[in-house]
Amino acid sequence: QEKLEKIVIAGPFASVSHPLLHMIKTNALKDVAKEVEFRLWKNPDELRAIVIKGDVDFVAVPTNTAAILNNKGVDIRLLNVSVWGILGMISRDNTLKTLKDFKGKKIAVPFRADMPDIVFVQLLKKQGLDPKKDFELVYVSNPIDAMQMLIMRRIDHSLLAEPAISVALRKTDSFPIKLIAPDLYRSVDLQEEWARVFNTDKDIPQAGMAVLGRMKDKKVISRFLEEYDNSLKWYMSHPQEAGKLVASEIDLLTKDGVADSIAHINLKSKSAADVQEKIEFFFNVLKEEDPKIIGGKLPQDSFYYKED
Amino acid sequence: MEKLEVKSLNHHFGFTEILRDINFTLNKGQVLSVVGPSGGGKTTLLHLCAGLLDVEEGSATNTFASSSFAFQDARLLPWKNVIDNIALGLLAAGEKKSVAIEKSKKIALEFGLEESDFEKFPKDLSGGMRQRVSFARALVVKPSLLFLDEPFSALDIGLKKELQSILIDMISKKEISILFITHDLMEAIRLSDEILLLKADPGHIVKKFSYDLAQNKRDDEYVYAQSAKILQDREIITTFELELK
Amino acid sequence: MEKLEVKSLNHHFGFTEILRDINFTLNKGQVLSVVGPSGGGKTTLLHLCAGLLDVEEGSATNTFASSSFAFQDARLLPWKNVIDNIALGLLAAGEKKSVAIEKSKKIALEFGLEESDFEKFPKDLSGGMRQRVSFARALVVKPSLLFLDEPFSALDIGLKKELQSILIDMISKKEISILFITHDLMEAIRLSDEILLLKADPGHIVKKFSYDLAQNKRDDEYVYAQSAKILQDREIITTFELELK
Amino acid sequence: MKFTLKILKDFPAYLWSGWGAIASILLFIALWDMGNQIYGNLVLPSPLETFTTLVAMLADENVIAEIKTTLYRASVGFGISLVVGTSFGLLAGFFATASMMSRPIVTILVGMPPIAWIVLAMIWFGMGDETVIFTVIVASFPIIFVGALQGTRTLDGDLKEMSDSFKLPWHMKFFDVYFPHIFSYVFPAWVSGLGMAWKIVVMAELLATSDGIGASLAVARSQLDTPTALALVVIMIGSLMFVEYIILEPIKREVELWRS
Amino acid sequence: MKFTLKILKDFPAYLWSGWGAIASILLFIALWDMGNQIYGNLVLPSPLETFTTLVAMLADENVIAEIKTTLYRASVGFGISLVVGTSFGLLAGFFATASMMSRPIVTILVGMPPIAWIVLAMIWFGMGDETVIFTVIVASFPIIFVGALQGTRTLDGDLKEMSDSFKLPWHMKFFDVYFPHIFSYVFPAWVSGLGMAWKIVVMAELLATSDGIGASLAVARSQLDTPTALALVVIMIGSLMFVEYIILEPIKREVELWRS
Ligand SMILES: Nc1ncnc2c1ncn2[C@@H]1O[C@H](COP(=O)(O)OP(=O)(O)OP(=O)(O)O)[C@@H](O)[C@H]1O
Ligand SMILES: Nc1ncnc2c1ncn2[C@@H]1O[C@H](COP(=O)(O)OP(=O)(O)OP(=O)(O)O)[C@@H](O)[C@H]1O
Numbered sequence A: 001q002e003k004l005e006k007i008v009i010a011g012p013f014a015s016v017s018h019p020l021l022h023m024i025k026t027n028a029l030k031d032v033a034k035e036v037e038f039r040l041w042k043n044p045d046e047l048r049a050i051v052i053k054g055d056v057d058f059v060a061v062p063t064n065t066a067a068i069l070n071n072k073g074v075d076i077r078l079l080n081v082s083v084w085g086i087l088g089m090i091s092r093d094n095t096l097k098t099l100k101d102f103k104g105k106k107i108a109v110p111f112r113a114d115m116p117d118i119v120f121v122q123l124l125k126k127q128g129l130d131p132k133k134d135f136e137l138v139y140v141s142n143p144i145d146a147m148q149m150l151i152m153r154r155i156d157h158s159l160l161a162e163p164a165i166s167v168a169l170r171k172t173d174s175f176p177i178k179l180i181a182p183d184l185y186r187s188v189d190l191q192e193e194w195a196r197v198f199n200t201d202k203d204i205p206q207a208g209m210a211v212l213g214r215m216k217d218k219k220v221i222s223r224f225l226e227e228y229d230n231s232l233k234w235y236m237s238h239p240q241e242a243g244k245l246v247a248s249e250i251d252l253l254t255k256d257g258v259a260d261s262i263a264h265i266n267l268k269s270k271s272a273a274d275v276q277e278k279i280e281f282f283f284n285v286l287k288e289e290d291p292k293i294i295g296g297k298l299p300q301d302s303f304y305y306k307e308d
Numbered sequence B, C: 001m002e003k004l005e006v007k008s009l010n011h012h013f014g015f016t017e018i019l020r021d022i023n024f025t026l027n028k029g030q031v032l033s034v035v036g037p038s039g040g041g042k043t044t045l046l047h048l049c050a051g052l053l054d055v056e057e058g059s060a061t062n063t064f065a066s067s068s069f070a071f072q073d074a075r076l077l078p079w080k081n082v083i084d085n086i087a088l089g090l091l092a093a094g095e096k097k098s099v100a101i102e103k104s105k106k107i108a109l110e111f112g113l114e115e116s117d118f119e120k121f122p123k124d125l126s127g128g129m130r131q132r133v134s135f136a137r138a139l140v141v142k143p144s145l146l147f148l149d150e151p152f153s154a155l156d157i158g159l160k161k162e163l164q165s166i167l168i169d170m171i172s173k174k175e176i177s178i179l180f181i182t183h184d185l186m187e188a189i190r191l192s193d194e195i196l197l198l199k200a201d202p203g204h205i206v207k208k209f210s211y212d213l214a215q216n217k218r219d220d221e222y223v224y225a226q227s228a229k230i231l232q233d234r235e236i237i238t239t240f241e242l243e244l245k
Numbered sequence D, E: 001m002k003f004t005l006k007i008l009k010d011f012p013a014y015l016w017s018g019w020g021a022i023a024s025i026l027l028f029i030a031l032w033d034m035g036n037q038i039y040g041n042l043v044l045p046s047p048l049e050t051f052t053t054l055v056a057m058l059a060d061e062n063v064i065a066e067i068k069t070t071l072y073r074a075s076v077g078f079g080i081s082l083v084v085g086t087s088f089g090l091l092a093g094f095f096a097t098a099s100m101m102s103r104p105i106v107t108i109l110v111g112m113p114p115i116a117w118i119v120l121a122m123i124w125f126g127m128g129d130e131t132v133i134f135t136v137i138v139a140s141f142p143i144i145f146v147g148a149l150q151g152t153r154t155l156d157g158d159l160k161e162m163s164d165s166f167k168l169p170w171h172m173k174f175f176d177v178y179f180p181h182i183f184s185y186v187f188p189a190w191v192s193g194l195g196m197a198w199k200i201v202v203m204a205e206l207l208a209t210s211d212g213i214g215a216s217l218a219v220a221r222s223q224l225d226t227p228t229a230l231a232l233v234v235i236m237i238g239s240l241m242f243v244e245y246i247i248l249e250p251i252k253r254e255v256e257l258w259r260s
């Protein structure tokens, strides 16, 4: 069988993309393609541009973003879910154990109206809390601003995602003027709250790999998934090397931050079709808050890629 | 033959009638003066003849090979020095830069400007110097028809005489035709073949005075005599409202 | 007593000497004319006397209660109409708006402007009208000292006479003192108590001519006779380089 | 008063002269529709869809509140820039030393990317109106400053001399002699500064606050909700056009009547 | 040639006149140092630390390459804006219809936040130089356009008439009669447009590419590496000052010699 000229994979700098870097470095797909290219997307605009131009085969995306694209008529199907938990609270006060304990506090929330924000708000609501009245939520545009505010003591608590949490902890601990820099603590894990509140397990299907219409070859797709699994395993078991590899490819991240974060992320690759139920449960929770976050409605069954 | 022919020319600015039924002909080699009260429409008439304003009614047909205009206000380019200002028309006519500068320097000296003034910008010139630069700019291109709008008003009596004699010299050689506006009747009498008297509100020609003696033959005597005579003219007196004083 | 006293005044622009050792006194009620070749430094002298240029050497002491200036170029505000331009000095002196407008309209009419011109912006005025507006603006404030820099150069003979008689009227009532620049010797003779002849390069006073007859007594005869006389003066002839012609 | 009446009187004629403008806006919309057909809804929703969304949004009082917030910030920020930029520009123009001293500071303001300011502003003012307003001021002030400076620098010396000779009091000197000239320089700077303010207010909101059009735009962006995003852009452009053509331009016409 | 020589000749005197400017830059640095002492290194590193970082960075050829990339994009973008903005502004000024038609388009450009453009640009041009350049053009073009338009609108009718009377050919009319006047309007617009281009290039790089100063700034920010971020800002301001004071200002002095 003939080899493909080139496979293009796009992804954000978040954890979901990191195994891809290992795949490329080890040239894992050499049996199906002459060349594999990774393209970074840093914001939704770039994602849109990449998807519309249609010169990409696979994208690493948050599950809800894949759903939006699918609902907007883009030929995109979810292959797997690999990131099942990256959200957590970071706080200056190490006595806070559940979200309830944050009542009355000022909390920085990045990604307004994006998935982390909505999960957070839903978790509060489901516990009978009113996000508007019981908390003072300060929306910031990105995790970096939230970290800045934490470090500058403008704020004591923040919702963050890995690896930003690890980066922030590293940064504050290692800073030379440690005396005035605050000590921050990894606080509530949102996945645990999820399990408690919805009476299920700690898995939130947050991000995974999707395939775009351009890639038709089922064999290539299954090879890709195989190798992704392998690389993910390597990633989880070699945090130090993984940190180094990722930091050398994506200079927005630091190697210690990535290495630290791996232990705190719920990573496992599950075929999308196998976990359709969990994903739909998750989407329904999101939809309750704001239907637009999944593009208005649940995606059709064809959205979940099936290997035959 | 080259001539400027104005036929039943009317002009309005907005709803105000400025000129009514102007008729005259300026033949090659002639000097025609327009005199009249301030605000009477003389400048407007000149602009119409020179094609700087659009003729709305009637016609102004100019068949002269070339023409140039010395404006009532100097209209120098503030960002060019004296010589470059004078050379403007020459360069526009396609003269080589060095030749244009040469000619400009020559005429500037003739017009009583000094070497040390050549590099000055207009803002550093006296009123009379500005007027001379503007006049020189119009004359240096050797137009066959010259429009002059009060070119001597800011000059001292010596310069006035000198420049007039330059013009008279050219006139007698039939090198130039002139349409000339002035407030000074003696000046008009010294230079013109014909004087048009333009009465105001709206501007219309009430009388023409002709002078047949060749310009270079007219001495002070002649000019004084003729101007004394013209000042007795009823039309002149009523047009300029002289009797009241 | 109010007077303007100029003592050993020198002036340079850059390294060029413009005025050298100027001395004269202008007493209250007097009219002093300055005549001289174009570019000789007359305007500069007036600006120095009016405090518009800084005196570098010598002194120019002005003790007149008030003064105003009519510039050689009109210097109207392009964004104000005729009446608002005239009223400018009055408003600056603290006159009430309505009174200022009233006075401005009155003087505008006296100066031969018409109601229909009142609302015009300077760009829509003729050259002579602009000059009259500028002159009116200076006169309407009734200054005790008036600086006039060729105020009649763009006016027709009728207007010239009329405005001169307004001035002569004020002079004979001792209401005003004038420092006056002109190129027209007859004008100077008609209006002045004393004429300073300023020779150029650098500007220095070479002669003074005095006229004792009261201005309102001077008729055309007198003016013609005196100007014929002055034109014979050697200094006048050399200053204006008249003999060459 | 008389001034206002005159502006109102000239208004219909002014509107009438706007046909060309309308034609070119229609042309623009046609191009946009073509773009939609080429690139599809995800990149560029059709004008129709956008305007439908817009109408729906304008019926929503939350949206109106966001617009008001942004308008408030933009107007305060631009207003302050206008006053401060114009006055400092004038000062710098009138006094050579002031100019010497202030220009490098202005260059620093110009060269500093808003992102660098926003961090400082967030520290000083927290995450609210003030941060946005501050950023707007910092961005649009220099444009206005440069315009006013140039206007003052190019004043006509002859008219200055004239106004000295009549001993005009300073306020007359300023309003009657200097202002109409300076206006012709500072006005286009105001227009550019307004555009800048309008752009930056949205950017600052996008980066530093949780309300206003900018924040809504950020939400629409992260939800890939292009019709809403475009509708917000249309609101921005519409308000800018309103301010420019219905407020600024008639004022300009009146002040510059003497030119025509 | 003669022109160039003259500029070079006047240069030392021009530099000498810069003491006031230097004084105010020093004052600014002093304030910055105070800020550092108040807010600490993480928010605002000291000038010393920043300059040390800067020196280290300038020795790194990767950094130099990033700077070159950004400089290239900014110059091309600004250059195109300058040429296109000036010419369209002139056209719009000379032909009333062109003005009518183009002004709303310009307002649309002004009012549209760069974020709205970037997606289209990325699709058209990919994630490289062209996208950034396009964004720069879109942002700085209107400022220059407005300046050129105003310059053309305020031309002196008397001088136009004069140049008609001498039948000046169009190139003389333009360069000898119109340009020196228009220059006084378009020059400050160039300065503002340059500042805008300089700011937007960094923003666009931050959003749409992975190289250039903007991308480096994003990296420094996400790593909370404030000294590097500030050093980058210093580089930006420094280059802008260089262009403004060493290139633009002397040209302006020479062209405007007749005013002094
Ligand atoms: N552009 C214009 N718009 C409206 N009216 C104008 C315009 N130009 C001139 N006028 C009017 O036309 C009349 C004639 O002006 P013009 O300049 O022709 O007079 P003139 O005879 O040259 O006077 P002067 O001897 O004072 O120069 C004046 O009343 C003037 O106000
Ligand atoms: N600002 C200036 N800078 C340099 N030189 C100047 C300046 N103003 C005037 N001059 C020069 O000073 C000399 C005298 O000028 P001034 O205007 O006083 O002459 P004037 O006697 O009024 O002439 P006119 O009768 O032509 O108005 C001229 O040679 C002129 O070039």
Ligand SMILES: [Mg+2]
Binding pocket: B042, B043, B044, B072, B149, C126, C127, C128
């Ligand atoms: Mg005239």
Ligand SMILES: [Mg+2]
Binding pocket: B126, B127, B128, C042, C043, C044, C072, C149
């Ligand atoms: Mg003079």
